[in-house]
Amino acid sequence: MQHIKTVLTQSRQLANVNRTFWPRHCAVRLQLPRYFVAPVATEPFLNGSSSNYVEEMYMSWLENPQSVHKSWDIFFRNAEKGAAPGTAYQAPPSVMSMVSSGGSLAAPVSKTVDRQVIEDHLSVQAIIRSYQIRGHHIAALDPLEISYACIEKPPELLMTDYKFDEKDMNSIFRLPRTTFIGGDEQALPLREIIRRLEDTYCRSIGVEYMFINDRYKCDWIRQRFETPGSMSFSKMDKRLILERLIRSTRFEEFLARKWSAEKRFGLEGCEVLVPALKTIIDVCSEKGVETFNLGMPHRGRLNVLANVARKPLEQLFSQFDSKLEASDEGSGDVKYHLGMAHDRHNHISNKNIHIAIVANPSHLEAVDPVVQGKTRAMQFYKGDTEGKKVMSVLLHGDAAFAGQGIVYETFHLSDLPDYSTHGTIHVVVNNQIGFTTDPRYSRSSPYCTDVARVVNAPIFHVNADDPEAVMHVCNVASEWRCEFGKDVVIDLVCYRRNGHNETDEPMFTQPLMYKKIRSHKNVLLKYAEAKIAEGVMTQQEFEEEQASYDKICEESYLDAKLVTKTSNAEWLDSPWTGFFARGEQRKYPETGVDEETLTHIGNKFGSIPEGFTVHGGLKRALKSRTELVSKRTVDWALGEAMAFGSLLKEGIHIRLSGQDVERGTFSHRHHVLNDQNTDKKRTIPLNHLYPNQAHYTVCNSSLSEFGVLGFELGFSMTNPQALVCWEAQFGDFANNAQCIIDQFISSGQSKWYRQSGLVMLLPHGYEGMGPEHSSARLERFLQMCNDDPDVIPVYHNNSTSDLNNESALTQQYAPKTLDEKFAIDQLHDCNWQIVNCSTPANYFHVLRRQIAMSFRKPLIIMTPKSLLRLPEARSSFDEMVEGTSFQRLLPETGLASKNPDAVKNLIFCSGRVYFNLIKERETKGLNEQVAIATIEQISPFPYDMVTEEANKYPNARIIWAQEEHKNMGAWSYVQPRIHTALQRERLCSFAGRGAQASTATGNKSLHLTELQNLLDTAFTIE
C-alpha cells in the first residue's frame, strides 16, 4: 500500500484545486497517474471497468469525505491506513445503504458492508458510461428511419445486462461526477437516470466524444448535452430558424421552377444546412471571429452562396444564362464551382464579417487543404496567433468525406504548429448516398465521419429533420471551436430528395429509399406545422414570409435578365485589391542586388550564432559558406539564401514548406540550426539578417504531398507580396498531389481568375537513384502549358498571331532579337512558368523575379541534386549584382562561340545534363566544333533567344540533349517549338534515352551506359 499512500498524499493536494473540472491549462492534468493500480486492483469487488467509478468516488472523497457513501468513506480510510487487499472493504465500522425501494434516501440499515449497494452503484456508473460511449448508436438520426449506422442496440444499454428489472427502477442512486444529467440533483431514481440518458444520447443527436483523451474536454461536452434544459430555444430563436428555413427551401424551389432542366445539385433533403451555417457564423462572430473561409462541394452551393454568403441574387441567376460570357480574361467554370468573397453585417452579433467561399474543382474534398492554407495565411498576416479572428468551415458529402484520402491528410495538418488553423468546423451533408452508391458499398466504417476521430475531434451526429437539434449542435460546435481551437464535426444526417442532380433518376438504383422519400414531408413544412401549433408563428405570418422571399427572388430574376455583362472577377475568393491597384508594369524586372547585401546575407548564413553549439560537420559546411562569400562565389544553398534574404530585407514574407525542408533533403540547406547540447534550442539565421526584415517561415511538413501542396497554394492566394514555396522530397513524389497541380495550379487562374505566385521546388535529375528518385515528370508540367507550339506570340497589340493569318506569319517568322517586352508579355499570358536552372545565380534571380513581376504566376522549378555540391555549378557575384536579371537561355560563351561558322553541332539542353555535356566535350576535344546552350526557362519558351542562338551557328546541326527518356523530359515540348523558332527550315534531332515505361533504370551501370550513349549521340559530328 506504500504506493497508494504516496499517490494519496499527492492527490489530496491536487484534489483541492480540482473542483468541478480538471483545470484546463494545468500541466499535471495529463500526467495524473491512475490512483488505484496493482494493490487495489486486487480488491475482490473491483475489476478493470469499475476502477473508473472507484477513482471517481475516491476523488470526491478526497475533496470531501462526506460526499461519498459511508461504505466508500470507510473503505478509503482503511486503504489509507494501509489495509491489506480485501480487508479495507470487508471490515468497515459502519455502512449506510442508500437504496430504498420507496424512492427516498434510506436510513442506515446495516452495520455490515452492503456488497449489493456497491455493485448496484457500479452498475449505474457503467450504464451512464455506456450511454455516453454508445448512445449514439441507437439515436434516431435518420429522417427516413432506414437503419442508419446498421448497429444493433448494444448490450451495454440493456438493463437486463446489469441484472436490473422493473422493481429496481425506483431505486435512487447517487450520480457520479462524470455526468451532468442530474443538474442540481445529486441522486436520481434509476428510471429517471435512464430517461435523461435516453433524451441526451438517443434522440435526434448522437454525440460521439468518449474517445477524446482529455477529461476536461469530455466534461465540457457532457455538460452541454446532458445538463437538463441545455437545449432550449426562445420564441425568437425559433422564428429565426423558420425564416432561414424558408429562404433555404424556397430558393431551391425557385431555381427548380425557373430552370427545371439545369443541374444545380440542389439541397432538397438538407435544407437545414443554411440555418446551420448561419448559426455557426452567428455564434463565432459573437465570439470574435471576423473572417470565415468556406470550402464546399457542389451540393447546395448555390443556396449557400445566396443565403449564407449573400451573393447578389441577380449575379447568381445571370450565371444560368449560357450566352453571357465574361468580359474579362479566363475560360471560367460552372456556376457551382465558383468562389466569392463578401463583406457583410451580421445582425445577430451586430458585427461586420467577411465570408469567402473558395473556388474548387469537381474533385471532391481537394479544396480542403487550400482553404486551410488560406485561413492560416490570413491568421498569420493579421497576427491572429490563436485563430480568434479567422476560421475555416469545411463542408463535405458523406461519400467523399469517407472516401477521399485528402480528408485524412488535411485533418493531420490541424494541430501542427505551422499549419494549424486553430480549429475547423466540419459540416457533413450526410444524405446517405454518394451519386448512386449506398454507404454499405462505399465505406468500411460505421460512420462516414470516423476519419475525424484520429485528431480527437468530437462528432455530433444529428437528424437534419430536427432543426432545433441541429442548431443546438451548431451552437456547441461553434463554442467548442472558439474555446479549444480544435476541429469538430457536425454530421447532418439527411436525405437527397432528387437524383444526384436534377436530371438524374434515383429510382433506378435506390427504389425503396426513394419511395420513402416521395412520401416524406420536407423539413420546412414539418417544422412550420410544429411551430405554428406551438404559437411561434401564425399560419398567415408563415405564408407572408414565404411570399416575401419569393418576391425577392422574382425581382432578382428580372434584374438578372437585364445583366448584359458579367465578369469573372466578381467570383474571386481572394481579391488582391491593393496589389492590382498599383497597375501593371509590363517591364521585365531587374533582380540583381547590391554586393554589400549579398555579402552580408552570405556571411550571416555562414556564421554560427553566439552561444550556439552546432554539429561539427555543419560547422565545416558553414565555414565553407563564408569562404565562398569571400571569393564572391555562391553555390546553390547560398544562391537560395541570398534570394530569400534579400526579399526578406525588402519586407517580403517567405514561407518554405515541405518534407524535411529545414535541413533540406540533401542536407545542403540547413536553414534551422539545432543546438547540440540543449534540447529544442533552435535558430533560423535568415530571421536575423536585418532589424526590420520580414519574417521567414521554414517548416518541415507532415508526410503528405496532396495536403501540404494544397495548403501552400491556399497560403499563396492570400498575400501577393509573399514568396510561398513548397518543396517535394524528390520531384517524383509530387504526383501524389496531382490533383492540386492539374486542377488548381495549372488552371486556377483560367477557371477562377485567381492568381498565385506559388513556387514548386521539385528535385529532378538522373543520378542513378532509380525509377522513383529521378524524375519530377517535367513532361507533364510542360504538357499543361497553355502556349501553342506552332505560334510565336506577337505582342504589339497584345494579341497572339495565328499560323493561318498571313500578315501575322510574316511577323512571326521575322528574326527576333532579345526582347524584354516579349519576355514579360509571354510571362503575363502563360498559365505557369517551368524553369530548370543550371546556375545558382539564375535560381536566385528567378525566385526574386517571382516578386518583382507586377502579376503572379505559379513557378515550377526542377531543382538539382548533385549540382548542389558540384564545384562547376557555382556562380559569381557578378551574375547577381545590380543590373543583372534572370537569363531565360544561357548561350554558348566558350571557344565555339568565337568562330560560330565552324560549329558543327549546336546542343540545346536544360538542367544538370549540361555539366555532363561540357565534360564530355572537353574529353572528346570538341570545344570548337560543338556549342552548348541551356534553356533555363523552358516555358514560356524563349523563342527569341533560341532563334538568336541558332542563327549564330548557321552550319550547325541542332540537337536537343536530355537525360530523360524520349517519351519524357522536355523533348516533346521543345521539339515543335524549336522548329517553330527556326521557321521549320532547320530541324532538331534528339539525344537522350529511348522511350520507356519507367522513368529510370534501377541498375547503376545501365544508367551510366545510357548516359554515355546519349553523350555519344549528342557529339556525333556528321
Ligand SMILES: Cc1ncc(C[n+]2csc(CCOP(=O)(O)OP(=O)(O)O)c2C)c(N)n1
Ligand atoms: C474525386 C472525385 N471523384 C469522383 C467524383 C464524381 N462524383 C461527383 S459527386 C459524387 C458523389 C458524391 O457523394 P457525396 O460525397 O456523398 O456527396 P452528395 O452528392 O451526396 O452530396 C461523385 C462520385 C468527383 N466529383 N470527385
Ligand SMILES: [Mg+2]
Ligand atoms: Mg452523399
